[in-house]
Amino acid sequence: MHARPTSRLILLALASVLAEAAYLSGCAAAPPKPELQKDRLGLFPVEAQDPRAAKCATCHAAIAEQWSGSYHAKAWRDPLFRVSTQNRQQAECLPCHAPQPVLDRPFGAPPELRPGFRDDGVSCLTCHDVGAGDCPRGLPGPRREELRKRLADPQSCASCHNTTHWALDEWNAWSGSKGPNRTGCIDCHMPTKTIIPWEGAEPRLVRSHAFPSWQSPAFVMGSLDCSADVNGTQLTLTMKNLVGHKFPGEVPTRKLIVIVQGEGGPDQDPLDQREEYCRPPKNGPVGIPDTRLKPDEKRQLNTPLPPGILRVEVRVLFQAIPLTPEDECLCLFRRAFTKDPATGTWTPLADRPISGRKP
Ligand code: HEC
Ligand code: HEC
Ligand code: HEC
Ligand code: HEC
Ligand code: HEC
16 A cells, blocks of 8 residues: 555545445435536546445445456556556556546546545446446436446447557457447456346346456457368468457467477477567567457468478467466467378377477
């Protein structure tokens, strides 16, 4: 925790007491609260800015628990964020990592920085609030319908996921995003799970607020459609991106690694090739190309095989964290082939690694 001036702490404590009181009184009475007006600086009154998930957790325990493990919850406390902003000194970096509500702003408009309670990062009210500072259950039915539709639209993710990273534009350009069965961001990143959505309700399928992505092997496994073949003189690997935005995602340390290894008789030098695909670092040297797979892109890699090579294996790995050893990276695809030295024909092996490496 970083030190704050005492006066600010007192103010914050006072604000939270006020907010709690305002919230509790609003909770007991059935009539909907009047829409809160923004002040002359365009900010909501302090009680509407209190985004603490703890307020919502009293009734939405299961959702709050999922959220608390997500990167949205950690956006302000994230050590990487702190390091890369000189401990949050870089003003232009702060708004999306502790944002004011975005739903009442024009779709895609970047958020404003929240004046307080920043530790909660991208909190419940960032996404769900339209000025009432409270649970939307008090709103009239049609208004609630409208809000839900707005929330489920990929544009609602755009205020933060498109200004520095272009996931939404990429998704809009994706062929899979057109047609009657269009998939939105939440169809992948908020998979449904059976939980109790609020106190007193029956368990049912609810969209997950854990917002899984690169951390979840099961989630990443289906990202690419891969196949491999050997035609005598070369190995061909085909990879198709099924994700709808670039793969890997926008964080430059995520890498897609393709490794081709082969071996033959004692006189044959082993084959060991390695290609990495990633986004160039933001503040790194200029001119480094972005080598990631674009949405829908089908990429073919050909590796010539010297005649003495008798076994070859190709692996497609997803390295989420830098320096993770190859054997610990998520293996998206692996295929091995052997050559009959007499006939020169190649046969695919059952999913078996080549010798000398642990499976
Ligand atoms: C006192 C219990 C309680 C608290 C506290 C509470 N909620 Fe709710 N919430 C409910 C109930 C009950 C429903 C379902 C109401 C219904 O469908 O009639 C609900 C529904 C919702 C919905 C779904 C609305 C819809 O359109 O279907 C959202 C979103 C929501 N709450 C968010 C929040 C947020 C954000 C907070 C914290 C600021 C919060 N809630 C605090 C009880 C609560
Ligand atoms: C327009 C909104 C926005 C602004 C402004 C913004 N970020 Fe982010 N930041 C995001 C989003 C969205 C993600 C998640 C992106 C992803 O994972 O693809 C993110 C992720 C990050 C991460 C990755 C955290 C991790 O654990 O992998 C770091 C570090 C980060 N931002 C630092 C910064 C810095 C430094 C700045 C200022 C130069 C900045 N951000 C400005 C929206 C923003
Ligand atoms: C990044 C944005 C975001 C954040 C942060 C967020 N939500 Fe949601 N929430 C959504 C979306 C999107 C939906 C699904 C809308 C739909 O499909 O109807 C949703 C749905 C809900 C629902 C309705 C579930 C149902 O099936 O009826 C509740 C209740 C809810 N959220 C509560 C919360 C609470 C409590 C928090 C904080 C602990 C929170 N949300 C944080 C985006 C968010
Ligand atoms: C108000 C800003 C904001 C909005 C709106 C928002 N996000 Fe985020 N999101 C962030 C930030 C900031 C991070 C990165 C937090 C970090 O790692 O420090 C993030 C992280 C994520 C991550 C995790 C990325 C990772 O590296 O694991 C996913 C997935 C995600 N968001 C999906 C969504 C989806 C889907 C929506 C729309 C329903 C959405 N977000 C709406 C700001 C936002
Ligand atoms: C078809 C499924 C799918 C759809 C649709 C989808 N994503 Fe993803 N997304 C993935 C997969 C798989 C990953 C993991 C790969 C990775 O992290 O590089 C991912 C990763 C991410 C990440 C984390 C990137 C990183 O490396 O930290 C963010 C943020 C994200 N997606 C946001 C979005 C947003 C915003 C949308 C809507 C515009 C969206 N996604 C639509 C499947 C999807």
